[in-house]
Amino acid sequence: MTATAEPEVGKARLRKEDARLITGQTRWTDNIQLTGMLHMAVLRSPVAHARIRNIDCSRATAMPGVAVVLTGEDFAAEQGSLPCAWPITEDMKSPPAPALAVDQVNFAGEAVALVIADSPYRAADALAEIDVDYDELPVVLDLEEALRDTDLVHPDLGTNKCATWVFDSAEAGSGTNVEDEISSAEVVIERTFRQQRLIPSFMEPRSVVVDPSAGMFTIWSATQIPHILRWMLSAVTGIAEHKIRVIAPDVGGGFGGKLQVTPEELLCLLVARRMGRPVKWTESRTESMLSGHHGRDQIQKITLSARRDGTVTGLKVELLADMGAYLRLVTPGIPILGAFMFNAIYKFPAYRFVCTNVFTNKVPTDAYRGAGRPEATFAIERMMDELAVELGMDPMKIREMNWIKHEEFPFNTVAGLTYDSGNYEAATARAMELFGYDDLREEQARRRADGSAVQLGIGISTYTEMCGLAPSRVLGALRYGAGGWETASIRMLPTGKVEVITGTSPHGQGHETVWSQIVADRLGVPFEDVEVLHGDTASSHKGMDSYGSRSLAVGGTALVHAADKVLAKARTLAAHMMECDEADVEFASGSFSVRGTSTARTLSDVVLAAHVAHDLPEGMEPGMDADATFDPDNFSFPHGTHLCATEVDTETGVVKIRSYVAVDDVGTVVNPLIVDGQVHGGLAQGIAQALYEEAVHDEMGTLTTATFADYLVPSAADLPAFLTARTSTPATSNPLGAKGVGEAGTIASTPAVVNSVLDAVRHLGVRDIEMPLSPERVWTALQGRKADDAGEVAAGGLGSIDAQGGQS
Amino acid sequence: MIPAEFRYLFPSTVDEAVRMLADEGEDAKIIAGGQSLVPVLRMRLAAPTALIDIGGLTELTGVRDDGDSLLIGAMTTHYEVQRDHLIHDHALLLKLVTDTVADPQVRHRGTFGGSLCHADPAGDLLAPALALDAVMIIAGPGGRREVPAAEFFVDYFTTALAPDEILIDVRVPKYTGWGAHYEKLNRVAQAWSIVAVAAAVQVRGGTIEAARVGLTNVGSGPVRAVDVESALVGQPVSAIAEAALRASSGDGYKDNLARVLTGRALTAAVAG
Numbered sequence A: 001m002t003a004t005a006e007p008e009v010g011k012a013r014l015r016k017e018d019a020r021l022i023t024g025q026t027r028w029t030d031n032i033q034l035t036g037m038l039h040m041a042v043l044r045s046p047v048a049h050a051r052i053r054n055i056d057c058s059r060a061t062a063m064p065g066v067a068v069v070l071t072g073e074d075f076a077a078e079q080g081s082l083p084c085a086w087p088i089t090e091d092m093k094s095p096p097a098p099a100l101a102v103d104q105v106n107f108a109g110e111a112v113a114l115v116i117a118d119s120p121y122r123a124a125d126a127l128a129e130i131d132v133d134y135d136e137l138p139v140v141l142d143l144e145e146a147l148r149d150t151d152l153v154h155p156d157l158g159t160n161k162c163a164t165w166v167f168d169s170a171e172a173g174s175g176t177n178v179e180d181e182i183s184s185a186e187v188v189i190e191r192t193f194r195q196q197r198l199i200p201s202f203m204e205p206r207s208v209v210v211d212p213s214a215g216m217f218t219i220w221s222a223t224q225i226p227h228i229l230r231w232m233l234s235a236v237t238g239i240a241e242h243k244i245r246v247i248a249p250d251v252g253g254g255f256g257g258k259l260q261v262t263p264e265e266l267l268c269l270l271v272a273r274r275m276g277r278p279v280k281w282t283e284s285r286t287e288s289m290l291s292g293h294h295g296r297d298q299i300q301k302i303t304l305s306a307r308r309d310g311t312v313t314g315l316k317v318e319l320l321a322d323m324g325a326y327l328r329l330v331t332p333g334i335p336i337l338g339a340f341m342f343n344a345i346y347k348f349p350a351y352r353f354v355c356t357n358v359f360t361n362k363v364p365t366d367a368y369r370g371a372g373r374p375e376a377t378f379a380i381e382r383m384m385d386e387l388a389v390e391l392g393m394d395p396m397k398i399r400e401m402n403w404i405k406h407e408e409f410p411f412n413t414v415a416g417l418t419y420d421s422g423n424y425e426a427a428t429a430r431a432m433e434l435f436g437y438d439d440l441r442e443e444q445a446r447r448r449a450d451g452s453a454v455q456l457g458i459g460i461s462t463y464t465e466m467c468g469l470a471p472s473r474v475l476g477a478l479r480y481g482a483g484g485w486e487t488a489s490i491r492m493l494p495t496g497k498v499e500v501i502t503g504t505s506p507h508g509q510g511h512e513t514v515w516s517q518i519v520a521d522r523l524g525v526p527f528e529d530v531e532v533l534h535g536d537t538a539s540s541h542k543g544m545d546s547y548g549s550r551s552l553a554v555g556g557t558a559l560v561h562a563a564d565k566v567l568a569k570a571r572t573l574a575a576h577m578m579e580c581d582e583a584d585v586e587f588a589s590g591s592f593s594v595r596g597t598s599t600a601r602t603l604s605d606v607v608l609a610a611h612v613a614h615d616l617p618e619g620m621e622p623g624m625d626a627d628a629t630f631d632p633d634n635f636s637f638p639h640g641t642h643l644c645a646t647e648v649d650t651e652t653g654v655v656k657i658r659s660y661v662a663v664d665d666v667g668t669v670v671n672p673l674i675v676d677g678q679v680h681g682g683l684a685q686g687i688a689q690a691l692y693e694e695a696v697h698d699e700m701g702t703l704t705t706a707t708f709a710d711y712l713v714p715s716a717a718d719l720p721a722f723l724t725a726r727t728s729t730p731a732t733s734n735p736l737g738a739k740g741v742g743e744a745g746t747i748a749s750t751p752a753v754v755n756s757v758l759d760a761v762r763h764l765g766v767r768d769i770e771m772p773l774s775p776e777r778v779w780t781a782l783q784g785r786k787a788d789d790a791g792e793v794a795a796g797g798l799g800s801i802d803a804q805g806g807q808s
Numbered sequence B: 001m002i003p004a005e006f007r008y009l010f011p012s013t014v015d016e017a018v019r020m021l022a023d024e025g026e027d028a029k030i031i032a033g034g035q036s037l038v039p040v041l042r043m044r045l046a047a048p049t050a051l052i053d054i055g056g057l058t059e060l061t062g063v064r065d066d067g068d069s070l071l072i073g074a075m076t077t078h079y080e081v082q083r084d085h086l087i088h089d090h091a092l093l094l095k096l097v098t099d100t101v102a103d104p105q106v107r108h109r110g111t112f113g114g115s116l117c118h119a120d121p122a123g124d125l126l127a128p129a130l131a132l133d134a135v136m137i138i139a140g141p142g143g144r145r146e147v148p149a150a151e152f153f154v155d156y157f158t159t160a161l162a163p164d165e166i167l168i169d170v171r172v173p174k175y176t177g178w179g180a181h182y183e184k185l186n187r188v189a190q191a192w193s194i195v196a197v198a199a200a201v202q203v204r205g206g207t208i209e210a211a212r213v214g215l216t217n218v219g220s221g222p223v224r225a226v227d228v229e230s231a232l233v234g235q236p237v238s239a240i241a242e243a244a245l246r247a248s249s250g251d252g253y254k255d256n257l258a259r260v261l262t263g264r265a266l267t268a269a270v271a272g
Ligand SMILES: Cc1cc2nc3c(=O)[nH]c(=O)nc-3n(C[C@H](O)[C@H](O)[C@H](O)COP(=O)(O)OP(=O)(O)OC[C@H]3O[C@@H](n4cnc5c(N)ncnc54)[C@H](O)[C@@H]3O)c2cc1C
Pocket: B029, B030, B031, B032, B033, B034, B035, B036, B037, B038, B054, B074, B075, B100, B101, B102, B103, B106, B109, B110, B111, B112, B113, B114, B115, B117, B118, B122, B123, B124, B125, B161, B165, B166, B167, B168, B190, B191, B192, B193
């Protein structure tokens, strides 16, 4: 074993997993072929709200290759209800959520029947032969309208209101009373923002294979959460948990969209059990958009009070959050994750947050990159700009006046959190320097004076977020159904090679590389000698999976602790082997030595000795493996300053990002290349919310953006070259000092872009533009009209093809 | 997304392809590059019983010099159009328009003829074909016929082609030395035009001698801005701004784009 002299942590290693991913050497779920495997195709409701009067499967059943056609009635007794693990309040309304609709459909795209056939082609053909008779019901789409309870999504609940969740700083003792602050304020600003509905656009569509043979149910799924999936499928079906094995093989992205227990996962399991044969289901992109959970979709009413000098005094947040038709795994909790972040980096003395969750006849919402925090960050960063405009102050000045100074950490916030570390001044100074803030302001003034057709705007977002989910006791207090710890195991193999088992479940992030770097440093073994196993409940027996930028801060810490256990035991054995006192053993670069002598044993020697167990100290167990589980006692709080310059073509409404600077403090960086990758992808998704993406429903509740020709995901060609840099104040809540970077870019960037566009056109009388800021919306706003009056034109679309109705 | 079942036929001559079309009846379809047809099949917006693949008809690919005009084979791919010297020298506008079509993968498969036959008003090649007075050369059971672009584009996704006819060549008059530009407004790189304007101009000594202007995605087919064209003849380049206003008279967003982009397209075409 060679020693690694140069530290691995901090090295821009190319990712171990990339070669197999980009050369097609891996096996995705849809590549799995099992003997005798059947294929499932799902018939989805074309209508958003209806009673199912009758389903005639006779013609479909007679089609060639069809094994069986199944409806909700066939499963009514066994399918139970899809789980919601986050009942945010005691009195939260939670309708039964059948995987296959039984007598009513509540959103367009809901599964109503299954064809099981010997090939995916024949299964798809037979779908067209199923006849469903619907009795249409009134469709509930608009949040404010829904709250009037005129028409009900779930008549049995008696209301469309799901739950109301409140945080009040006066009640919590973390601040003063916000109403008092508002009523006595010198300045009060009230704004309403709309967080449009978004669709997580992972590259690999969802796919499930269930093999019921050999007395076990082996489930391959393109999921982010194999462990939670196993637990929940067992809970819903009653199949004993130890008879279910879930494997998440290489998974092609998730962004929260695969943080779910999906109807199709449950249905594949039930079908495989019924048929006694393996079953596969793989969705098309349109199916994914029609039935996979969506993200965001809130109306945010924000009231901010301040003094004339710019000091903020109070913040009141009133949210309406669209649940869609059902509560999926963590649907109701998503807006609550934002509750602690509206106050952001600012020292508000008073804060009140009220969120009303509402049912509509739309696809359920749930986690999407950032989950609650982008919404909060957008609102507060937009409000800080509004305050600056109101008071005629520089928007950066007003932030600076109000943010927590670096010497004030740790800082107890008005929302009840403790920010452990940060330095907003440092990140901002670096960003301003890279951006050339003053020069851009000058150019902006020039263009305004010239009345140039292309106006320049500058947008700021000095964000923070909470990640590293999460201290289990906090999750418990928030009524979340699971813990937030993470686990890691290290297996020291007799040849000195290392297997690492993690309870996190990477789906594109590069954990194999980063976990290898951590272990290589800690144990002094070569990077190449470490193999990381994940995503299989048979090998990685427990874990809480990957979401909420938690894997490194929580799972990486478990790994550090496991490595330390290995070293502690190895040290004892090394002392025994070298016949010295343990206190005299030194460890460096993978080798134990006796202080002040040349006597040494490599870790590899010690591991072999532990493995053969010929001569161990009294009471020592053979082997050198170790497990550790880490439950953090705080979240981590990445922060940073993002600056965006946009050019707005006032004649066409086109927005072009001219430059984008992102300075992020994500604590200690293990692999800068991967961190940059996360930031770039995050920025792309946040910018996409600002400018491009939107799930649109027509008045019947049909999703009119159900292909990538209509739902506009930007590509590299549409994005600027990002200028990224970092400052670092290590997290104090974990030994790595890591804060998490999976969501930061998305959280920060949306308001930076929107603030920038508004800054470009505000002097022309524009106060706000709804996201996404399409050229037509921008142009319409410049004409002094409301977008609704002008009638949106198609985004571009599949040429002029009306893509609706095609579903499989 | 899985298309419905179909039969697949692979003719080796145009005549054989025409015969197959006639034999298979109305539910048969020609497939060229498949870049528009395959998505339609996969979404099951159409379910032809047979696909007749004209990819083997090498006689339909490539660009030929035919005196005063060029003959562009219907199966010439976008990629080939982008790189063809004859097109570059005599119909530069077509190259510039094709540069903006889709992405490299699509441009390697998709064809010039397929784009015209598909007749999507948001498709980019219709407007320049109309503006440049292209003529479609069509093969059918009764032999060959020629249809000018102005009569070829009938409506949304509808052309003058009969179900048993094949577009084989497109004749484009030579516009040697004309300036050209395509001004396209779309939201992301792979999205279709919201509005786009194809312009070609002949300028001599600062005077516009002739202009051709075609608009993409402002109606049920390509639209030729004849008022703009005629307002420019014999005028100095400085007349463009005024003339461009004639591209549309409405006050909607697309009307505005038609005017703004026409002005920009003409200005850029004149500049080089
Ligand atoms: C992702 C993507 C993005 C795109 N973006 C753009 C864009 O920005 N701008 C743009 O203009 N286009 C775009 N396209 C469409 C592309 O240009 C297609 O190549 C073109 O529309 C059709 O050409 P094709 O050869 O693929 O025809 P096919 O798809 O094979 O056929 C299209 C239709 O024409 C008929 N047809 C084809 N050839 C003949 C013939 N010789 N005689 C009779 N009938 C025929 C077929 O029967 C079918 O009905 C895009 C396509 C994709 C997939």
